[in-house]
Amino acid sequence: xRNVKKVIAATAAVATLVGLAACxxxxxxxxxxxxxxxxxxxxxxxxxxxxxxxxxxAFEKANPGITVKYNSTGTAADTATALQNAISAGKGAPDVVxxxxxTVTQFAVDGSLIDLSQFGADKYESDFAAGPWNKLxxxxxxxxxxxxxxxxxxxxxxxxxxxxxxxxxxxxxxxxYYEAAKKIHALGDNYYITNNSGDANAYQPFTAQAWQAGANxxxxxxxxITINMTEDAGMQKYIxxxxxxxDEGLVNTNIANWSDDWNRSLNDGTTASLIxxxxxxxxxxxxxxxxxxxxxxxxxxxxxxxxxxSAEDGGSALAIPEQSKNKAAAYKFLEFLTHGDxxxxxxxxxxxxxxxxxxxxxxxxxxxxxxxxxxQVNKVLCEAANLPVTKFQYLPYNxxxxxxYGDAIAPAYQGKITLKEAMANYAKLLGxxxxxxxxxxxxx
Amino acid sequence: MSQSSAxxxxxxxxxxxxSSARVNRHRADWRGWKFMWPFAVVFVFVFIxxxxxxxxxxxxxxxxxxxxxxVGLANYAxxxxxxxxxxxxxxxxxxTIVQVPIMLCLAALxxxxxxxxxLHGTKFFRISTFLPYAVxxxxxxxxxxxxxxxxxxxxxxxxxxxxxxxDVLAPSVLLASIGNIVTxxxxxxxxxxxxxxxxxxxxxxxxxxxxxxASEWQIVKSIKLPELRGSLAITVIFSIIGSFQLFNxxxxxxxxxxGNAITTYYTPNMYAYNLSFTGxxxxxxxxxxxxxxxxxxxxxxxxxxxxxxxxMK
Numbered sequence: 001x002r003n004v005k006k007v008i009a010a011t012a013a014v015a016t017l018v019g020l021a022a023c024x025x026x027x028x029x030x031x032x033x034x035x036x037x038x039x040x041x042x043x044x045x046x047x048x049x050x051x052x053x054x055x056x057x058a059f060e061k062a063n064p065g066i067t068v069k070y071n072s073t074g075t076a077a078d079t080a081t082a083l084q085n086a087i088s089a090g091k092g093a094p095d096v097v098x099x100x101x102x103t104v105t106q107f108a109v110d111g112s113l114i115d116l117s118q119f120g121a122d123k124y125e126s127d128f129a130a131g132p133w134n135k136l137x138x139x140x141x142x143x144x145x146x147x148x149x150x151x152x153x154x155x156x157x158x159x160x161x162x163x164x165x166x167x168x169x170x171x172x173x174x175x176x177y178y179e180a181a182k183k184i185h186a187l188g189d190n191y192y193i194t195n196n197s198g199d200a201n202a203y204q205p206f207t208a209q210a211w212q213a214g215a216n217x218x219x220x221x222x223x224x225i226t227i228n229m230t231e232d233a234g235m236q237k238y239i240x241x242x243x244x245x246x247d248e249g250l251v252n253t254n255i256a257n258w259s260d261d262w263n264r265s266l267n268d269g270t271t272a273s274l275i276x277x278x279x280x281x282x283x284x285x286x287x288x289x290x291x292x293x294x295x296x297x298x299x300x301x302x303x304x305x306x307x308x309x310s311a312e313d314g315g316s317a318l319a320i321p322e323q324s325k326n327k328a329a330a331y332k333f334l335e336f337l338t339h340g341d342x343x344x345x346x347x348x349x350x351x352x353x354x355x356x357x358x359x360x361x362x363x364x365x366x367x368x369x370x371x372x373x374x375x376q377v378n379k380v381l382c383e384a385a386n387l388p389v390t391k392f393q394y395l396p397y398n399x400x401x402x403x404x405y406g407d408a409i410a411p412a413y414q415g416k417i418t419l420k421e422a423m424a425n426y427a428k429l430l431g432x433x434x435x436x437x438x439x440x441x442x443x444x
Numbered sequence: 445m446s447q448s449s450a451x452x453x454x455x456x457x458x459x460x461x462x463s464s465a466r467v468n469r470h471r472a473d474w475r476g477w478k479f480m481w482p483f484a485v486v487f488v489f490v491f492i493x494x495x496x497x498x499x500x501x502x503x504x505x506x507x508x509x510x511x512x513x514x515v516g517l518a519n520y521a522x523x524x525x526x527x528x529x530x531x532x533x534x535x536x537x538x539x540t541i542v543q544v545p546i547m548l549c550l551a552a553l554x555x556x557x558x559x560x561x562x563l564h565g566t567k568f569f570r571i572s573t574f575l576p577y578a579v580x581x582x583x584x585x586x587x588x589x590x591x592x593x594x595x596x597x598x599x600x601x602x603x604x605x606x607x608x609x610x611d612v613l614a615p616s617v618l619l620a621s622i623g624n625i626v627t628x629x630x631x632x633x634x635x636x637x638x639x640x641x642x643x644x645x646x647x648x649x650x651x652x653x654x655x656x657x658a659s660e661w662q663i664v665k666s667i668k669l670p671e672l673r674g675s676l677a678i679t680v681i682f683s684i685i686g687s688f689q690l691f692n693x694x695x696x697x698x699x700x701x702x703g704n705a706i707t708t709y710y711t712p713n714m715y716a717y718n719l720s721f722t723g724x725x726x727x728x729x730x731x732x733x734x735x736x737x738x739x740x741x742x743x744x745x746x747x748x749x750x751x752x753x754x755x756m757k
Binding site for chain 1: 505507508509510590593594595596615699700702703704705707708709718721722723724725726
């Protein structure tokens with residue numbers, strides 16, 4: 001059957017003088033050359049972030065004969081787009097690619113990435129924090145190894161909190177958070193505890209907070225998907241809480257994450273806290289330099305008092321596209337950066353690691369961060385990373401879900417419809433798309 | 445094929461040289477292709493092949509489960525019922541109806557002012573109004589985005605100064621704000637087209653007009669405006685095509701505008717881009733592109749027919 005498909009595809013390609021063959025032969029029947037000991041040659045690496053150049057230098061020194069050509073592809077979304085293009089074109093994909101964790105399964109489903117267990121990557125399971133590791137499995141096999149992890153934590157500007165008479169350390173639950181939000185907005189019309197405009201960049205914080213509430217908006221079982229955005233108990237908790245913040249005007253709905261305004265508002269203190277992943281510190285330092293010494297980090301507020309539940313926001317990983325011509329050398333680099341000596345170089349350059357060895361290292365944990373007023377930031381983050389994480393599934397078409405989030409959800413933050421209505425619209429969009437992609441979708 | 449026909453045409457050419465030129469005119473002659481082929485090859489590969497390929501892939505659908513399948517006209521059928529697509533078409537149509545007349549009137553006024561010979565610093569005026577066209581659209585959109593910012597931009601500073609609360613990026617006025625950027629970018633370009641057609645008017649006409657005692661207004665009305673009509677058709681068609689392809693300005697502003705005022709389907713081009721690159725639906729995007737091309741061509745053709753009729757009068 002597969003051969004018939006290939007023949008048809010090849011005929012079509014010849015007939016139209018275009019290289020369509022790649023569409024028909026995407027399945028990863030071929031086994032890669034797994035002889036990493038004798039790997040040689042040049043590999044191309046797409047990625048973004050800090051510390052990459054230093055890590056590549058260390059790798060090339062340790063592995064003479066392999067050179068790494070690094071292409072900075074900007075952001076997670078741009079990288080996924082570029083990879084998607086290369087896959088559609090049938091050529092041009094790199095040997096190693098950095099992807100945001102929830103994006104990995106989408107490329108694994110259609111065989112665009114290779115299963116790393118053929119190189120023995122499955123043996124590393126216990127070496128990595130559970131949160132990021134679990135997001136990179138498809139069909140029980142690892143398709144990528146995590147670079148960093150993003151335990152969701154609570155960053156706050158102590159100077160502003162003090163001015164409002166709120167002790168950041170005492171915020172233990174989301175109810176405490178709500179009370180603090182009122183006091184901070186009382187400082188002035190410009191002051192908000194945080195921003196949320198319901199745009200596409202608010203998607204990750206949304207999934208993390210709903211995840212922490214125990215929500216299961218998406219259940220994926222092979223080709224069957226159940227979407228339940230409004231009736232699920234965890235989702236209801238999340239929706240009610242956000243709706244309260246919107247109705248009482250306690251969040252700044254005019255500023256989107258990662259916008260220029262966002263950095264400016266963090267820098268002048270009018271956005272006083274963030275619920276975001278543990279990789280945020282370096283971004284705060286560069287985005288809000290004027291607030292040096294004022295920021296602090298604390299554990300994520302809990303839904304019920306006394307709970308200890310965490311969630312993951314973002315995080316990135318390395319994978320090898322099926323198109324790679326030098327998979328052995330590619331794996332060698334991937335292993336070096338995520339699991340080998342390169343992981344330490346990345347951590348030294350500000351990456352929040354997912355490797356337990358580094359997470360639990362006492363030097364790493366006791367490092368004092370001047371930007372955070374000498375706080376032992378890594379200690380708080382490591383505690384968050386070691387907290388138990390409930391099972392949470394992303395849709396296999398996560399990039400699409402993220403891009404549509406803004407279209408569907410922003411009207412709720414502008415007060416045009418309720419968040420529950422917005423979530424129902426969103427569920428319908430996602431359901432329709434899943435059906436078009438050939439899944440059996442049930443929307444509740 | 446071209447090789448053999450080329451040699452045979454050389455032979456034919458030699459034979460024909462002795463016969464009359466009349467026969468030569470009516471026989472197919474392949475000699476022209478010797479000069480044409482570099483262009484023709486490039487034209488086929490960068491123009492014809494992509495269009496044929498786009499039409500071809502628009503008959504397929506790529507699914508995550510099930511791979512690529514032939515679906516006939518299903519993509520087109522889906523497109524006709526796609527409210528997001530039609531809302532984006534209506535948006536650019538509205539944009540065209542409002543923005544194009546404003547821009548062209550401004551351009552015509554500027555061209556007339558330049559041509560009146562009554563201004564000082566004509567050269568400076570001409571180059572400075574044209575300059576925005578030379579700035580890449582991405583850069584000018586970012587500049588305007590920073591100007592527009594209601595909190596940290598120039599508008600924000602004005603708000604602080606005057607105690608007002610104006611937000612030109614609010615969803616209700618956003619399209620007009622984009623129109624302002626596009627007008628700023630392209631008025632100078634259109635002005636130049638108008639100006640060049642005004643400068644082709646023979647000077648003797650003005651002399652005749654002044655001998656007849658025509659006022660400045662009469663000269664504008666009876667000599668200059670009729671001359672502008674021809675170039676008006678060109679500028680209208682260019683502007684309509686440009687507006688229907690609106691992409692750079694809204695996609696750059698997307699990250700600068702609060703909330704989600706610019707959706708992923710704000711204009712047909714943005715919709716096609718997002719379908720293709722985040723939605724993994726390049727086949728459907730190809731169908732969309734072809735339908736948009738047909739719509740744009742139909743409108744441009746209608747405008748051209750109309751203006752030709754006008755000129756015949």
